[in-house]
Amino acid sequence: MADPVSDSLEPLSQESFQELWDIVGTKGDEFWQVNGDIFPELVSLQNDPIGGSGSAEVLFGGPALVQQDPLPYISETATTTTASTVPSTTDYPGELGFELRFQQSSTAKSVTCTYSPSLNKLFCQLAKTCPVQMHVRVPPPPGAVVRATAVYKKSEHVAEVVRRCPHHERTPENNEGPVPPGHLIRIEGNQLAQYVEDQRTRRQSVLVPYESPQLGSECTTVLYNYMCNSSCMGGMNRRPILTIVTLETSDGRLLGRRCFEVRVCACPGRDLKSEENSHKQLEKAGSKASAGSTKRGIKEVTLPAPGSSKKSRTGSEEEVFTLQIHGRERYEILRRINEGLELKDLVPQSEQEKYREKLHKNGSRKEREGLAPKRGKKLLIKEDKSDSD
Numbered sequence: 001m002a003d004p005v006s007d008s009l010e011p012l013s014q015e016s017f018q019e020l021w022d023i024v025g026t027k028g029d030e031f032w033q034v035n036g037d038i039f040p041e042l043v044s045l046q047n048d049p050i051g052g053s054g055s056a057e058v059l060f061g062g063p064a065l066v067q068q069d070p071l072p073y074i075s076e077t078a079t080t081t082t083a084s085t086v087p088s089t090t091d092y093p094g095e096l097g098f099e100l101r102f103q104q105s106s107t108a109k110s111v112t113c114t115y116s117p118s119l120n121k122l123f124c125q126l127a128k129t130c131p132v133q134m135h136v137r138v139p140p141p142p143g144a145v146v147r148a149t150a151v152y153k154k155s156e157h158v159a160e161v162v163r164r165c166p167h168h169e170r171t172p173e174n175n176e177g178p179v180p181p182g183h184l185i186r187i188e189g190n191q192l193a194q195y196v197e198d199q200r201t202r203r204q205s206v207l208v209p210y211e212s213p214q215l216g217s218e219c220t221t222v223l224y225n226y227m228c229n230s231s232c233m234g235g236m237n238r239r240p241i242l243t244i245v246t247l248e249t250s251d252g253r254l255l256g257r258r259c260f261e262v263r264v265c266a267c268p269g270r271d272l273k274s275e276e277n278s279h280k281q282l283e284k285a286g287s288k289a290s291a292g293s294t295k296r297g298i299k300e301v302t303l304p305a306p307g308s309s310k311k312s313r314t315g316s317e318e319e320v321f322t323l324q325i326h327g328r329e330r331y332e333i334l335r336r337i338n339e340g341l342e343l344k345d346l347v348p349q350s351e352q353e354k355y356r357e358k359l360h361k362n363g364s365r366k367e368r369e370g371l372a373p374k375r376g377k378k379l380l381i382k383e384d385k386s387d388s389d
Contacts, residue, residue, distance in 0.1 A: 089259045097137030098247045098256025107269040114268050121261040123268035127174050133219035143250035149205040153240040164228040165235030188223040226264045
């Protein structure tokens with residue numbers, strides 16, 4: 001016996017389903033149109049896309065949230081508009097008169113940071129504060145930033161990127177906080193610093209917003225830290241580096257550039273003193289060499305050929321030359337030679353020949369006397385005869 005309930009639940013055909021679907025869609029639209037004045041909020045929900053400002057206001061009973069700009073952050077992959085394969089190290093004050101100033105240099109052993117004006121070189125210890133003052137004649141536009149980049153000084157190393165050595169990069173010391181551990185130069189005391197790495201050249205730099213000088217001051221100061229020694233293996237490895245400080249606009253346009261050499265060592269005062277002494281000695285040696293080259297650049301005199309005419313000989317004899325000589329002893333020797341030559345010019349040629357013959361005879365007589373022994377028998381010479389003969 002068949003169940004009556006199962007007989008009523010026969011499968012619907014495609015035409016029956018389509019008729020039911022059309023009825024539901026029509027009735028639904030009529031419901032929204034007829035009752036739109038009762039539920040205006042629901043009408044707006046039907047028409048607005050999900051997540052729109054209207055739907056958010058209806059659902060949460062208030063205005064939609066507005067997206068705010070993020071706070072300054074630290075980025076390792078930010079690109080720079082002024083980056084180049086080989087950064088320029090030429091000073092460029094620009095229209096604003098951008099320049100750097102340093103504190104008074106000191107050679108004391110206890111000093112942690114000192115600067116040599118003659119060398120344009122900063123000596124500092126690892127992770128110690130290095131204040132650098134920045135001065136401009138004309139204030140830069142709003143949003144200007146100061147960028148610091150480290151490059152190698154010598155041409156054979158300038159293509160390489162200056163990074164910290166693996167030891168200092170991995171050690172927990174001096175690596176606290178969100179600062180990337182591979183950056184050599186850091187900013188101290190400024191939370192707005194941004195550490196960037198160019199995606200094309202892989203060069204690292206640190207940016208900080210330019211701050212106007214305080215009242216009564218001409219400069220604004222930025223505190224830098226160098227996080228690796230110049231002698232570290234795997235890092236700088238005793239290769240000299242330069243720090244390029246640039247003043248840029250917010251869109252990367254260059255306003256000014258300054259450059260100085262940096263040495264990170266254990267005793268900055270001692271190294272500054274020794275390098276300045278070496279620099280002075282090199283300057284003295286160079287000045288002496290340049291002076292010697294100018295003295296030796298005097299017109300050289302060549303002796304006339306034996307077959308030259310008498311007129312040219314008399315013309316050259318009338319000309320006077322000046323010879324500069326180093327050392328008193330050499331001067332006396334050359335003076336005597338010159339006097340002898342002048343006396344020779346005064347003596348006639350016949351008298352000179354007689355004088356030469358006389359010297360020759362005297363010389364042969366002295367030779368014979370030198371052969372005779374002081375005691376005993378006299379030595380026989382080929383031309384002499386014995387007493388018995």
